[in-house]
Every structure is written in C-alpha cells, then in structure tokens.
Amino acid sequence: MTVPGPPPHRWLGRRRNAHEYAVDPVGYTARLHHEYGPVAGLVHGDRKQVFAFGPEHNRTVLTRGDTFHTVLEYAIPQGIRDARRGIGLLNMNGPEHRKARRVATPSFKPRAALAHGEQIARLAAEEVDSWTPGEPFDLTDRMRRLTLRIACLCFFGVDIADRADHIGRMVQDMLALRYFASSIKYFPFDLPGTPYRRLLTVIRRLDGALADIIDARRDGSGAATDLLQSLMDARDEDGHGFDDDQLVGQLTTLLVAGHETSSNTLAWTLLLLSQHPAELDKLLASVPERAARTSTALAFPTGLDHVLKETLRLLPPGPNTSRIAVAPTAIGGYEIPAWCQVVTSKFATHRDPEVFPDPLRFLPARWETARPSLYEYLPYGAGPHACIGAAFADLEMKTVLATVLGRFRIDPVPGAVVSRQVGLMMAPKGPVPVIARPRTDPAPPFTAVTGDLHDMVDLDGETRWRLGWQ
Ligand code: HEM
Secondary structure (H helix, E strand, O other): OOOOOOOOEOOOEHHHHHHHHHHOHHHHHHHHHHHHOOEEEOOOOOOOEEEEOOHHHHHHHHHOOOOEEEOHHHHOOHHHHHHOOOOOHHHOOHHHHHHHHHHHHHHHOHHHHHOOHHHHHHHHHHHHHOOOOOOOEEHHHHHHHHHHHHHHHHHHOHHHHHHHHHHHHHHHHHHHHOOOOHHHHOOOOOOOOOHHHHHHHHHHHHHHHHHHHHHHHHHOOOOOOOHHHHHHHOOOOOOOOOOHHHHHHHHHHHHHHOOHHHHHHHHHHHHHHHOOHHHHHHHHHHOOOOOOOOOOHHHOOHHHHHHHHHHHHHOOOOOEEEEEEOOOEEEOOEEEOOOOEEEEEHHHHOOOOOOOOOOOOOOHHHHHOOOOOOOOOOOOOOOOOOOOOHHHHHHHHHHHHHHHHOOEEEEEOOOOEOOEEEOOOEEEOOOOEEEEEEOOOOOOOOOOOEOOHHHHOOOOOOOOOEOOEO
16 A cells, blocks of 8 residues: 655655645644654655654554664764664664663662652752743743753762753754755765864763763762762662763763753743643642742642643654554554554644544643643654653642742743744744832733744634644
C-alpha cells in the first residue's frame, strides 16, 4: 500500500515540503493528520518520512526501542559527534541506553527530586522578588533564565553558583545554533565564521567547563547532595557507573532537556491563565498569598496540577517525537523501510475529542475526571526514553507557579502577539511582554492577545478551523 500524503511541490519537489515542515512542524503535521488520516507521508508515497497518529501508533513507535531509534545521533554531523567527550541518554539506543538509564534512574526518583525543593523555592522567590510591579518584562526570557539557574544549581550545586550564568549562556548558544540546522548539516566545514565552527567551539567549551566541574568534585570532599554527586556515586547491579566523559555527555543532555521544556510550559501556563480570568481567579483563591516556600509536592493545591496538565495537553513543549526505523517494519498496514523517519505527534493525540471532549478549550477542571491512557496523553513521552526528569519538572513548575501566583497576576501588555516558534521545543515566539501586578490589586480590564495561539487553542468560543480541528 502506498502511504497517502500531499503531492510534492510542483516545481521544487519534496524538498519544498520538507522546508515547509521545518518552518512550521506543528501546522504541517496537523494538516497531514486532518487530510490524510492515521498514517501519512511527508509527500504522497514518501519512504523517508512518515507520520503515524494516535495512541496505538504512539505505543508501537515509542516502545519498540530496538526497531525505532531516537534521531539525535543520526542527525548530527560526524565532525560534531567526534568533537564531544560523551553523549547523553537521548543520543543512545538499545543495550547502551538501557545500561546508562539503569545507572541514572535512582537519581531521578520523586524522593530524589524532593531534595531539590528548598533550592528551587529560593531561586523562584529571588526571581519574583526582582520584578517591578507594573513594569513590562519578557516572560519567556525570564522563565528561561530562571529554569537555567535552577538546572545549574540543582545539577551542580551551590559551589558553582558564580559559573551558572556562564554555563547557561553556552547552553543557549548551543541551542540557538541547532545541531541539525541546514546551515550546519549542508555545510559541515570547520572554517572561520561558519555556524559549524561556532557550534564546534561552543560544544568544546561547554564540555570543558563541565569536565572542570567534575574534576574539581573528584578532588573535593564528595559531600555534595546535588544531581552530579548522585550520578557520580551511581552504580548498576553489576557495579558499573559513569566515567568522567560519560558524565559530561549526560550533564549536557540534562541541561538541554531540563530547562527549556519547563520554561516554555511555565510561560504557556501563565499566558493561558491570563486569557482565562475565571480560571486564574479560581487558582489564585487556592494558592495562598506569598505561598510556595515549600518543598513538598503534596502541599500544592490540586488546581495547580490540573492547570499544568491542561497546558501540557494543549501546548506540549515537544509537540512531535521522531524515531528512525533501523530495520524494515510496518505501521498501520503500511511498509516502513529501514532508515525511514517516523514522526508521532502529541499535539494531535492530545486533541482527540473521544478522549478529551471539547479538545481545543482550556478546561483544567476536566482533570477531575479525565483518566487517559499512557499513549493518549504523553507530554513526558512513553517507552524507554520517557522523561527521566518528570518528577523534578513537576516539582519545579509547581513551585515556580505557586511563587509567582502567591504574589502577582500576570497580564500581557495591550497588543501582545502570542505565536508559536518550534525549534527543538515549541516556545512562545519572540519577546512576550507582560506586566506583573500585585494580586491584591483590583483586577485590570481583560487584555486579549492576538497571534496564532488562537489557531491552537479556542480562546474566543468561535467555531472555526484551527489547525485541523473545529
Ligand atoms: C515540562 C517539562 C518537561 C517535559 C514536557 C519533558 C518531556 C520529555 C519527553 C517527551 C521526553 C522523551 C523524548 C523522546 O522520547 O524522544 C523527555 C526525555 C528526557 N527528559 Fe524531559 N521533559 C521535561 C523536563 C525535564 C527535566 C526537568 C529534566 C531533567 C531534570 C529532563 C530530562 C530528560 C532526559 C534526560 C530525557 C531523555 C531520557 C532518555 O532518553 O532515556 N526533562 N522529556
């Protein structure tokens, strides 16, 4: 059977479709799903990139880790691969991944995450205390800086607090250059001024800085209680642990996977609340004033949990998850050749009206009764690569939200445009100027945002086409 899909572009062929997908993966995927059903090619009959929608295909693609490999290692040019000291969980597959995951898992158990509670609460309070009421600031930027600081301090400990900003900048530079951007993929030459050279340089510097931290720790007391120490001490049942280069690889992945995901979710949550004043008021009533210098997830109001779950449903930071089939296989009756990239979509899965009635509306209360299966609702993924940091992320995001809402209500400035930007993650695009007002002040008049957030979420109650759904 030939996989259905749109025709290749009339003049530029498949390349043009691939470009459209790269520019707007969420929009392209949603249209494929709407127009071609559960299995579709990037173009009609495509054997290089196939999209598989729905819980059943999520299960197949995400759990059969020996057939479907994560894409990172395949997407990175050889020179960049050689330049790194080590690789992290998301770059590994098969037995190598299983072994590393066994060593790392205990460091991420909910109880281990709770150990970071006090530190997260302190940094969140410092951040919120630095805001001047009534003065606009860029919400995305502030949340990104905060989660990076949290990651650096919880992962490496207070002893390197002064270096956290420096490391944060390198991680940002590395993300901005993107391993598989066309400028790097199609021009992988180590020449002055090229993005490839810049990426090599930043990778070497970041690896060097992380290796220095590990060296210093090996020479030091070993009494620290941060994630690095926990990973350094970790052993599997055969007594194997991580060597220093492996630790560098794991830490780099943790820094990348562990801050923009949370910061984007925090920014989306505050923006969605600003567009649903009744939901915001409900939540404010349950979050005590100047709350959240707490370290136990159990102490957070249920409403906070529901609001976060609903944001992660509508705007998951990783809207699509791709794998490479390393052997010929089949999905939904269609043959999948080896080396075909198979894309699954949380964004589409989370909008199934059978599972989530009124799927385009932001309705946190649905979580009082909703009990979707693991493959119907999977913001943290599923299968062998499911998020190892989910407990940490949950604690972090609830602490930050409770800290913000314990003092302020956040509103967009009049005329704010909120749209998506999808690179490695789905983030609010560009600066999103907002104003923090003391929550005890009278509520200001409602400020509606414009932008393509309206194509992803029904903010106005109008029935119209929104990325494949009415
Ligand atoms: C809102 C917050 C977060 C979301 C939605 C999220 C989501 C995800 C998803 C969907 C995956 C699976 C990717 C795939 O299957 O290809 C993943 C993997 C991963 N996440 Fe998270 N994540 C979040 C926060 C974090 C944090 C805070 C950390 C670190 C403390 C973290 C560390 C990781 C790591 C290391 C992996 C790779 C696991 C493996 O390959 O075995 N994540 N995450």
